[in-house]
Amino acid sequence: MLDYILRRILYAFPILLGVNLLTFTLFFMVNTPDDMARIHLGAKHVTQEAIDTWKREHGYDKPLFYNADAGGVARLSETLFVDKSLRLFLFDFGAADDGRDIAREIQTRMWPSLAIALPTFVVGLLCYLSFALLLAFFRGTALDTGGVVLCVALMSISGLFYVIAGQYLMGKLWNWFPISGYQPGWAAWPFLVMPVIVGLVAGIGDSTRFYRALFLEEIGKDYVRTARAKGLSEPRVLFRHVLGNAMIPILTGVVVVIPRLFLGSLIIESFFGIPGLGSYTIDAIQAQDFAIVRSMVFLGSVLYIIGLVLTDLSYTLVDPRVRLE
């Protein structure tokens, strides 16, 4: 297994390099360093001299991939790509274009993101699995039909609607929770309840339908009939046997998400004023802050790869037939 993990880690390097290359190319296809300078210097009294100074001070005065003015290896190393992207492999994110340390920002902002994402994920998973098992239990009945119709209705509505409706009902009309905002530490909990509820409701439709489909597929198999023939109660059949055997597809979708919980949610964080990494990324894209964008894309890729490795490892835990070699 160790060999497998090592191999996956080595595979990660070319993938990350590719992601970096792609991000770099896409970003600089639509933005030149001059554009970035103009955005940061503002709309008034901007001279070419000021633009050149900004580029020089932020290290954007080099060629993108090939430095014809340099000699030897420096032709490739004295370029924006090498200068800006390769340091990421040492997790040296550097400073944002406004001078603030990106690593420190990530360390600060990942906790609010996690404070929203973790309960939404854990409680959501429990709720969605329970609802799906319930619908599977009542399969073919009016309850099942009603549940499926409700799920389809819920998944047809935009996530933004849940946010606005949640804020209107629970925040404004009924005065239960602060409409938006965040406080650090224990004082955060009043600000978390509503985003978590909204996140749960927004995800209930598609997740429940997906899990229900998985369970229904398992319920028709012979081992389930055998379990019933042994006289096991229906809850025991569902929770012990059906759930256990449906774990592989569930884990495929779930474990890969876990590391990325740090990255937060773009819409929820923006509307509820949660100072997490989701809003950090969106702000950086809007401000054309390449330093942050490349760092967040890189971090997202690393976490995704970790998620995939964890998913593979989790298969061995739930299915003894799986061996990682």
Add this chain to the structure above:
Amino acid sequence: MPRRWVFIPFVLLLAACSGPINSPYAPGEPAGRTLFTAFSERPKHLDPARSYSEDQYQFVANIYEPPLQYHYLKRPYQLVPLTAAAMPTVRYYDAAGRALPADAPSAAIALSEYEIRIRPGILYQPHPAFALRADGSPRYLPIDARELARMRRFSDFRELGTRELTADDYVYQIRRLANPRAQSPILGLMAEHIVGLRELAAELTEAVKDLPRDAYVDVAAPAFAGAYVVDRHTYRVRVRGKYPQFMYWLAMPFFAPMPPEAERFYRQPGMAERNFSLDWQPVGTGPFYLAENDPNRVMRLRRNPHFRDERYPDAGEPGDAAAGLLADAGRPLPLVDEVVFTLEKENVPYWNKFLQGYYDASGISSDSFDQAIRVGADGQPDLTPAMRERGILLSTAARPTLWYLGFNMADPVLGGLSERARKLRQAIAIAVDYDEFISIFTNGRGERAHGPIPPGIFGHRAGADGINPVVFTWDAARGEARRRDLGEARRLLADAGYPNGRDAASGRPLTLYFDTMASGPEAKSRLDWYRKQFAKLDIQLVVRSTDYNRFQDKIQKGNAQMFEWGWNADYPDPENFLFLLYGPNAKLRGQGENASNYANPEFDRLFERMKDMDNGPERQALIDRMVAIVRDDAPWVFAFHPRSFGLRHGWVANVKPNQMANNALKYRRVDPAARVAYQARWNRPVLWPLAVSAVLLAAAIAPAATAYRRRQRAGVRERAGA
């Protein structure tokens, strides 16, 4: 589990219940003399040499103090001393260095020298850069690396100090404008005016080349003739020629003082990695200091304990006393102890929290305009009954801003000063009905523009004298301007060689191109409106939507034919608007702010005379002539001057919109008791939905439980076959 942990949820619940449970603030916080407001975008820079936008000024201008400020109440806008003991004195010199009288002609003046004397005894806010050891050496300069490693937050610097503001700090800041590391946006502009600033910038640029990015740059070392200290409290700034607008710059944070030891403190190794920088933790002499800087969540200004004795103004405009704006005359400032800015990116939560009483003031977004404002029969905006019921108050003010539709004067079809092109532009100016635009797209929050100078700024004329005769006629009976008939526009179009919107020579329909940064569904209706305006003259309009960068690039290179643009005043002087049309400022030629690339020799000559003049009849006459030229040449379709609409709760006092001053927080007063009472009344939790939810849940569970029991009693075959 220890027993005390059991009580934690109850303690949390009680803590939350000591005020309305939906309060976004800590318990008891609204009961203090605190102003609660919001910011929508995290400020990128809080360094006064670099900050140049409203979102940054709302902090910077309340922390740093330039020598001058705008009088809070008087209109037209008037400069008054802030840290200066009196208004600066100006001496003029000719090219040979001989002193000239104050009324010397501008052409004879080679140098203006501004002498500024600051009040003695002004102290800086508490700051670790001023902390001293017993032997008088700086406590944190140099700072031990191990000690710095323990500093997580700025408040971890336990030892603070202060010192007196000196003239040297002002001169140091002027030198900082030339520091390439400070990246001041006004360096290019100021280098044209302040003696030796360009040379200083060149020298510093060379000096920093080999320095690490965060290293301290000693801007005081190179020789610099542009500013110098006379004595501890007096300094002089030397400006090329006559540049009376420099006085306005002295009211902007660019010219606020910077203690050199603060910059040395922040430029130590390891500081930047911890976000300890001038961009992060300002150090000023103003009424407030930045007590909490978490731009991801909240920014908190707190009263500067060393703030000098500054008093609320005791005079204003007629009507100010009746409006209660002089009730606090003579009281020491600031009138609040703290200002809490909460990050609020979206309009909907901001508006709802304002209605709940959690923000003391709010703007009005388009989404909430109908909820807040109704337009009376007289066309005047007023609050809706729902707002009045809550005791909400409305303030409106004309903004010193101009929006216009610009023509690229270098364009072969629309540009140039030929009769044909001029008539074509004039026809378009008549056809594009910006009154309709104001009504549809700004909810009436704008004033039709007749020229380049907004109301409230010297040179603007109102009424019959102020109309643009190319586009309007004056209806004396109704006392208002009336847009010229579309038939006149068609005649002008025909004279220009495009009868019925077709090129008379080729017979092809006239197609024009409109470049804009607007795109997406929100902009669609506005762009459709533009198409319809041009369709009135049978002109086909092609909209070329692009992003900010491409748009800037097109304007810079003169590749746009028509475009929307605007200008917000740096200072209340007509020069700050008319320079947008000055030929040498054309973007194509000089990378200036003349986006239309307009150049009229007569206008340019008049501008050169007008810009250095003091306000008076002679200057007004020149401005009138310049405005007439621009109206006739029509390089712009003057669109509108926006009006700002602000709402505030009744417990906030001393609010008078001042579009030039950004340091108005010190004048605000709040009534915390009223705020707490209203917040409690408006935020009582509604509990019946919980009961209804419980009933609905029970109603859903009951049949499920019944079905479950029936299913459990059923046989294997039934369970499997279901």
